[in-house]
Amino acid sequence: MAQNVIMDEAFERRKSGIGIRMTILYSIIYGGFVVLSVFQPTWMGARALLGLNLAVAYGLGLIVIAIIFALVYNHLCRVPATGAATRSRSASGPQAGQEEG
Amino acid sequence: MAIVVFIMFVILVLAVSVHTNRRSRSVDGYYVANSSVHWGVNGVAFAGGYLSVASFLGICGLIAFFGYDGFLYSIGFLAGWIVALFVIAEPMKRRGTFTFPDALNRTFKRPGIQLAAGLSVLVVSLFYLVPQMVGAGVLVEPLLGIPHYWGVIIVGSVVILIVAGGGMTSTTYVQFFNGGLLLLFAGILTVAVLLRGVNTAELSVEEGVAGLERYRYQEVAAEFGEENLRVDLPGAEVVGRHAVVDRHTGAESLVLYRVSRLIPASVDAGGGYTANIKGRTPNFSAADGTSSGLGVHWTVEQVDGQPYVRIEDWWRLNTNADGTHRLVETQFRAVLPDGTVLVNGAPEGASNRLRQMGGISEIPEAYGESTGPVDPLRLLSVFADRSTVVERPRSVAFNTEAGERVTVHYAEPVAGSVFMRPGLMFPLEPQAGEPSITTLLNRLNFISLMLALFLGTSALPHILIRYYTVPSADAARKSTIVAIAGIGLFYIFTMYLGVGAVTSGALNPETSNMSAPLLARSFGEVLFAMISGIAFTTVLATVSGLIMAASGAVAHDLLPNLLRRDVSDNTKVLAGRIVAVLVGIIGIVLGIAFRGMNVSFLVGWAFAVAASANLPALLLILFWKKATAQGIIASILVGIVAAVGLILLSPDMWARYGLDPTTAPMPINQPGIVSIPLSFLVLVVVSLLTAKKEPAPAAA
The missing domain is CATH 1.20.1730.10 (Sodium/glucose cotransporter)
Known part of the structure; x- marks a missing residue:
């Protein structure tokens, strides 16, 4: 039981770490889009990919990348078999937060 | 339905x-x-x-x-x-x-x-x-x-x-x-x-399948005489002018002329008159506009035994590369001092409303007049082409000396390559004569x-x-x-x-x-x-x-x-x-x-208030162990006050108060760049200042 709780905490930390890293990565891609739009708006009109200009390709790319990141994150956050029971008990219903507190 | x-x-x-x-x-x-x-x-x-x-x-x-x-x-x-x-x-x-x-x-x-x-x-x-x-x-x-x-x-x-x-x-x-x-x-x-x-061939009707025939706006020759502008329209006389002046260069970026002109009319069943004005057929009473309380904005005249309606409408001046001038027809709505509304120089009503706008006037030559059905990438590619021309709706509002509130709507041709990149709503490139600030x-x-x-x-x-x-x-x-x-x-x-x-x-x-x-x-x-x-x-x-x-x-x-x-x-x-x-x-x-305000624009403000008030507290309480209760409270309150305060002092709100937007204390409309970092900063500073007075957290 105690071992499961420790594994769960480690798993939560791992998930949190993955989430922060993916947020930073996405922020960099998003920041690049904003910087290009602000300082080189004419570049955004240049042809870039599949006949699309850079503005459209980058903009649609940001949306598609967000969806891909979400799916990858979900895959990485699948509950390990050993921790599943503990987690399902510790987060079941509106009282979950109070129990943990 | x-x-x-x-x-x-x-x-x-x-x-x-x-x-x-x-x-x-x-x-x-x-x-x-x-x-x-x-x-x-x-x-x-x-x-x-x-x-x-x-x-x-x-x-x-x-x-x-x-x-x-x-x-x-x-x-x-x-x-x-x-x-x-x-x-x-x-x-x-x-x-x-x-x-x-x-x-x-x-x-x-x-x-x-x-x-x-x-x-x-x-x-x-x-x-x-x-x-x-x-x-x-x-x-x-x-x-x-x-x-x-x-x-x-x-x-x-x-x-x-x-x-x-x-x-x-x-x-x-x-x-x-x-x-x-x-x-x-x-x-x-x-x-x-x-x-x-995408096609340049005009759709046959507007306002849905049961709409009215599309209208092609007139463009006529105009010549500057010694005293006034001469316009190539029946019985035309220029009776007013309005110019939009670029506040940086002082140049006139848009010039509108008010033209009084005759339009052929016919007698309707009620003894009044109807005339075709921009594809609509408004009704005019037998008497002139004065008797119906509309002032003298339209009159009925007889020329060679035929009835004509004289109206006044607004035209946009185009100057060609060779120095010649042309006037392009616009649409407008005018609210008179007594509250009466005119649309395109005639009384507003079910038979006389503003027409719909937009459209594509040119697409790459390879497609002729129409691309026909296209795949998703091709559509965006055609739209972003530099030879595509989009007829973007624009409007300008002003008051005349007679106290009318006039809003003129006109189409501005824009190249697809410009339409499909940032810049039309957020002017990010330096404009001519614009100060660097x-x-x-x-x-x-x-x-x-x-x-x-x-x-x-x-x-x-x-x-x-x-x-x-x-x-x-x-x-x-x-x-x-x-x-x-x-x-x-x-x-x-x-x-x-x-x-x-x-x-x-x-x-x-x-x-x-x-x-x-x-x-x-x-x-x-x-x-x-x-x-x-x-x-x-x-x-x-x-x-x-x-x-x-x-x-x-x-x-x-x-x-x-x-x-x-x-x-x-x-x-x-x-x-x-x-x-x-x-x-x-x-x-x-x-x-x-x-x-009257665009809903996405207003939502932008809501996001700024949410990000300023809530996000610093949410993030730092999850990921910064030194956050204190006082820091959290101060961050939330400062975030709300800063974001809402800056919005209330912004140029857009200044215009809403009836003041000159250029004199607004907050020079930009979006507060987030100030209020979000400020909220984070307040949380960190107050937490550090109150850290020793804070009891240990109840739980991690």
Whole structure:
């Protein structure tokens, strides 16, 4: 039981770490889009990919990348078999937060 | 048909509310739907609640009127979900029970945190409510043929019934229903746009299949004489002039002439006259305009025994490269000092309204007049081509010496390569003669907006409460992923709806917010009815979520802490229902007051307030161990005051007060770039200053 709780905490930390890293990565891609739009708006009109200009390709790319990141994150956050029971008990219903507190 | 669909949707959502009433009598049932919603349903409900009229009506309209800049909202609105998924979703579920202030207060258990966070939820909800209500009025006005304020009142009343009746359960199912319909019909409309393609051959009719013949605006030669401009029109005389002066260069960037001219008329059955004015056939009484109280804005004259109507209308001056001049016909609406309204020089009425605008005048030669059906990438490629010319609707408003308020609408040809990159709404490149400080402020305004959109999503109260309607943290994460997929797909559709709307030439020059329904009407009345009905449920879904969040904040977070005693569950539910009614009424009043502003623009402000007030507290309490209760409270309060204060001092609000926007104390419209870092800074500084006085946290 105690071992499961420790594994769960480690798993939560791992998930949190993955989430922060993916947020930073996405922020960099998003920041690049904003910087290009602000300082080189004419570049955004240049042809870039599949006949699309850079503005459209980058903009649609940001949306598609967000969806891909979400799916990858979900895959990485699948509950390990050993921790599943503990987690399902510790987060079941509106009282979950109070129990943990 | 649109009215039938509208009524059907109202009956449906009210039936859901009645059906779920029984399940909303307990506190858990009313506020979090007993935390028993399936993650798939919750994910679609996330999308249905988040995809507000700002996304559906606002973005489509902004893309149609301002090109790519409208799509920036789509990108920002979706990107914000990354923060929500990776950083906020699961910790929020694990820490909270009913509301976002619960989660914030779990570590310190201080009434001050609960009060500050509850206040923040209330403020952000009200800011977000305004654009939804404005959108509701815009939608219902043409749909039911009733005034804007009645639209706002109807929507407000229905939402109050949904929330006060069925609480979170009915809100969830209304949002689920709306999310599914939005995705389905935005997809159908996108396919229709792709099948139509891009064409320069004018569509045969406007205003739907039962509309009127399209009108080709006149362009006539004009020559400057010794005293005045001579215009090549029957009986024409220039009687007025208005110029828009560039405030940096002093040059006249737009020159309009008021031309008095004769138009052939015919006698109608009532003994009055009718004349063809811009393809419409308004009626004129037998006497001249003076006797009907309209002043002398039109008269009936006899020339060679034939009746003519003399009207005055506004024309735009075009100067060709060879120095010759031409006048191009525009449309206009004039409100006379006595309140009478003229449209294009004739009395406004059912037979004389402004015409729709937009259209494509040129596409790459290889396609001839039409591309025919195109694939999704080809459509955007054609649109972004430098040889494509988009007829973008523009307008300018001014007062004449006679005290008339005139708004002139005209088409501005824009190259596709310019239309499909940033710049038309946010002028990011230095303009001729523009001081470098203006360029800098324009850029800061843009960065500020994109920052607020990115950071605001995960701090919106009506999004945060949805993490508590699912049974576990895993379900919270999965439902967020469903939301990202659905919302992302929808935002890709918005690009096609926007360019499709301008291609269809079906834009209402007076409001960008109606672009999506009018695009649908260009395909027929059935699609128009469905899209209008869905836009209406979109308002209901978002507003019910917002009112639910506000209701929870007052009844669960503010009330017990202000009364300083525990409140029974029954009282909490009763208080929640009463607050839902009160917030709904406030939303109705604000929705009427802010009529005429673009809904996406207004939503940008709500995101800025949410990101400033809530996000620093949320992030630092999760990831910074030195955060103290005082730091959290100070950050929330400073975030609210700074964001709201800067908005009230912004150029747009200055213009709304009737003042010169260039004298506004806050030089940019978007406050996020100042208020978000300030809120973070305050949290860190106050936490460090109060760290030693703070007792150890109750739990990590």
